Amino acid sequence: VDSRPIGVFDSGVGGLTVTREILRQLPNESIFYLGDTARVPYGPRGPEIIRRFALQMVDFLLRRDVKALVIACNSISACAFEAIRAVSPVPVIEVIRPTVGAAVRRTRTRRVGVIGTAATVNSGVYPRHVHAMAGRARVALQSCPLFVPLAEEGLYAHPVTRMLAKEYLDPLRAERIDVLVLGCTHYPLLRRDIAAVMGRRVTLVDSAGPTTRELCAVLEEADMENRGPVRHRFCVTDASPKFLEIAQRILGVNIQGYVRQVTLDTEMLVGEERLVRSA
Amino acid sequence: VDSRPIGVFDSGVGGLTVTREILRQLPNESIFYLGDTARVPYGPRGPEIIRRFALQMVDFLLRRDVKALVIACNSISACAFEAIRAVSPVPVIEVIRPTVGAAVRRTRTRRVGVIGTAATVNSGVYPRHVHAMAGRARVALQSCPLFVPLAEEGLYAHPVTRMLAKEYLDPLRAERIDVLVLGCTHYPLLRRDIAAVMGRRVTLVDSAGPTTRELCAVLEEADMENRGPVRHRFCVTDASPKFLEIAQRILGVNIQGYVRQVTLDTEMLVGEERLVRSA
Numbered sequence: 001v002d003s004r005p006i007g008v009f010d011s012g013v014g015g016l017t018v019t020r021e022i023l024r025q026l027p028n029e030s031i032f033y034l035g036d037t038a039r040v041p042y043g044p045r046g047p048e049i050i051r052r053f054a055l056q057m058v059d060f061l062l063r064r065d066v067k068a069l070v071i072a073c074n075s076i077s078a079c080a081f082e083a084i085r086a087v088s089p090v091p092v093i094e095v096i097r098p099t100v101g102a103a104v105r106r107t108r109t110r111r112v113g114v115i116g117t118a119a120t121v122n123s124g125v126y127p128r129h130v131h132a133m134a135g136r137a138r139v140a141l142q143s144c145p146l147f148v149p150l151a152e153e154g155l156y157a158h159p160v161t162r163m164l165a166k167e168y169l170d171p172l173r174a175e176r177i178d179v180l181v182l183g184c185t186h187y188p189l190l191r192r193d194i195a196a197v198m199g200r201r202v203t204l205v206d207s208a209g210p211t212t213r214e215l216c217a218v219l220e221e222a223d224m225e226n227r228g229p230v231r232h233r234f235c236v237t238d239a240s241p242k243f244l245e246i247a248q249r250i251l252g253v254n255i256q257g258y259v260r261q262v263t264l265d266t267e268m269l270v271g272e273e274r275l276v277r278s279a
Numbered sequence: 280v281d282s283r284p285i286g287v288f289d290s291g292v293g294g295l296t297v298t299r300e301i302l303r304q305l306p307n308e309s310i311f312y313l314g315d316t317a318r319v320p321y322g323p324r325g326p327e328i329i330r331r332f333a334l335q336m337v338d339f340l341l342r343r344d345v346k347a348l349v350i351a352c353n354s355i356s357a358c359a360f361e362a363i364r365a366v367s368p369v370p371v372i373e374v375i376r377p378t379v380g381a382a383v384r385r386t387r388t389r390r391v392g393v394i395g396t397a398a399t400v401n402s403g404v405y406p407r408h409v410h411a412m413a414g415r416a417r418v419a420l421q422s423c424p425l426f427v428p429l430a431e432e433g434l435y436a437h438p439v440t441r442m443l444a445k446e447y448l449d450p451l452r453a454e455r456i457d458v459l460v461l462g463c464t465h466y467p468l469l470r471r472d473i474a475a476v477m478g479r480r481v482t483l484v485d486s487a488g489p490t491t492r493e494l495c496a497v498l499e500e501a502d503m504e505n506r507g508p509v510r511h512r513f514c515v516t517d518a519s520p521k522f523l524e525i526a527q528r529i530l531g532v533n534i535q536g537y538v539r540q541v542t543l544d545t546e547m548l549v550g551e552e553r554l555v556r557s558a
Contacts, residue, residue: 038328039318044431049317049517052542146439149428152323160425160443167439238328263331265544 002224005030005233006215007066009057012040012152013243014185015072016250018095021208022070023232023251025216030230032066036264038237041148043117043184047079050119054080056264058088060235067224070215071095074116074183074207078123091218098210099181100129106203107179110137113172113202115194116183118143126183140175144168144184151189152246161193169197182206189250235262281503284309284512285494286345288336291319291431292522293464294351295529297374300487301349302511302530304495309509311345315543317516320427322396322463326358329398333359335543337367339514346503349494350374353395353462353486357402370497377489378460379408385482386458389416392451392481394473395462397422405462419454423447423463430468431525440472448476461485468529513538 006026008019012035019033034057036042042050054076061069068091071077071084077094085092103112112134114126121143130139146164155161172180180202182188188206195204219225232255236243239261247255285305287298291314298312313336315321321329333355340348347370350356350363356373364371382391393405400422409418425443434440451459459481461467467485474483498504511534515522518540526534 038324038332044519044521045317046517046519053317145432146425146428146434149425153424155425160439160446163439163442238325240323240325242323 001227002067003030003226003228004065004067005032005231006068006070007032007034007061007064008070008072009034009036009061009076010073010185011035011042011075012037012186013246013250014148014151016247017185017188017206018070018072018208018211020251021212022215025212026219028230029226031232032061032064033232033234034061034262035234035236035243037240037243040152041117042073042075043119043148044145045119047119047123050075050079051083053264054084055087058084060262060264062088062090066090068093068215068218070211072185072207072211074185075119078120078125091222093211093215093218095185095207095211096125096183097129098214099183099205099207100126100133102210103179103181103205104130104134104137106205107134107137109176109178110134111140111175111177112137113140113142113175113177113180114183115142115144115147115168115172115180115187117148118145120183126181138175140172140177142168142172147190148184148186151186152242154246156190157192161190162196165190165193165197169194173198177202179203179205232258234259237262237264280506281346282309282505282507283344283346284311284510285347285349286311286313286340286343287349287351288313288315288340288355289352289464290314290321290354291316291465292525292529293427295526296464296467296485297349297351297487297490299530300491301494304491305498307509308498308505310511311340311343312511312513313340314513314515314522316519316522319431320396321352321354322398322427323424324398326398326402329354329358330362332543333363334366337363339541339543341367341369345369347372347494347497349490351464351486351490353464354398357399357404370501372490372494372497374464374486374490375404375462376408377493378462378484378486379405379412381489382458382460382484383409383413383416385484386413386416388455388457389413390419390454390456391416392419392421392454392456392459393462394421394423394426394447394451394459394466396427397424399462405460417454419451419456421447421451426469427463427465430465431521433525435469436471440469441475444469444472444476448473452477456481458482458484511537514541516541516543
């Protein structure tokens with residue numbers, strides 16, 4: 001039994017799609033969410049920058065005494081998982097391996113498509129995991145750099161989103177994949193646009209379910225489950241009204257009273273949170 | 280006579296459109312460019328965040344002993360100009376007032392349109408300046424949040440950009456403006472897309488020319504012009520290949536040998552630059 005919260009973090013709001021699933025599958029666990037909304041998006045940035053920003057988030061969460069870290073972001077999982085595991089005294093769950101596991105279980109044709117940010121696609125982590133789990137599978141990769149800004153701006157089912165989705169996804173259709181991994185935790189927000197282009201015969205797999213099941217297994221094996229009362233907190237580096245709006249859309253509840261703005265990059269007192277920069 | 284460089288800064292690459300004009304109008308001046316490419320875009324962020332990031336850039340440039348600061352970014356000019364002027368011992372030139380001056384000189388109908396980021400539009404700074412300079416002018420404002428990602432992704436003259444431009448700009452056409460201010464230093468990259476929607480009767484005014492003329496006047500009045508040899512430097516917080524690509528497109532030269540990656544948010548040694556965080 002361990003009543004400490006689970007630290008869930010992302011470059012912005014995308015990680016809330018994973019959080020929703022954790023709240024559903026693990027209703028007795030407390031969540032400490034951290035979204036770096038002041039520096040979103042991470043996807044177009046270099047791996048070195050992503051690692052630095054990610055380690056600042058990890059430092060912040062570890063100081064809050066979380067019992068596990070969930071990297072609810074594909075770009076961070078792709079570029080910083082090893083670096084995070086190297087510094088973390090608590091279990092670290094990332095999104096890519098569990099999601100690939102779900103994808104290779106579902107493909108019949110062994111033709112798997114993966115869409116993600118530039119950082120995720122360029123890392124080569126997805127093909128590596130697919131080939132490790134299903135040697136003869138073929139992986140078709142496509143980066144969709146404008147999907148995150150479109151999702152953050154709320155352009156769901158908008159003609160512009162449809163047009164770009166067609167441009168990004170037509171090459172994957174040509175590869176005749178039967179499973180498409182939504183390799184970015186923002187993409188479930190555009191699920192309908194993506195499904196409209198891919199058609200019914202392609203199964204869409206996102207990170208929320210597989211990652212949460214992995215988290216369940218880790219907590220159970222280590223006997224770290226919580227049974228007591230829960231307390232959720234949401235920290236963001238830019239607490240804009242847009243964050244609350246998208247959070248409401250994803251989680252289905254208004255979390256305004258639970259949101260606090262924090263800084264990761266300097267010693268600053270913002271609201272009630274004080275972060276002492278690590279040496 | 281003052282041989283120190285001019286500090287020019289922006290959230291990313293947009294400020295290079297101003298830099299190009301400074302290089303053209305002031306060929307005897309050295310430029311120290313700083314682009315916060317690791318945290319771009321600033322436009323969707325809150326004013327408090329923009330001020331904090333901007334002051335970190337100012338701190339960095341002042342430690343490099345620049346003789347003047349050019350805020351080559353509308354979002355920073357709109358949200359942080361007063362804060363920057365309060366800490367700067369050297370002249371600070373921002374983009375909004377000079378650009379509005381050019382716009383009100385060119386309008387005949389006194390119907391001026393302004394497009395910009397959410398931060399710039401929400402600040403209300405443009406209407407304030409327009410009304411101060413041309414009391415009876417009407418201002419039609421429109422934020423175009425996806426123009427910066429589209430420009431950074433290089434989607435010039437792309438059908439998606441045209442479609443979004445039409446959606447953003449049709450309300451301004453309905454206002455029968457005769458001058459449109461490109462109130463973001465990224466927007467000149469999309470000038471053709473914007474012109475195609477607005478038509479020939481609408482004059483597009485961007486910040487590069489007016490801001491550089493303001494800079495000329497300030498240097499001349501203070502007798503701070505350089506006459507000696509020049510040396511340009513370009514610092515960015517994420518030196519990705521994409522930065523070099525867009526820089527080449529804007530400046531017409533390859534600046535690879537002049538680019539250095541620096542950090543603004545922690546004490547870190549990156550390349551040859553060491554930034555000591557201010558107290």
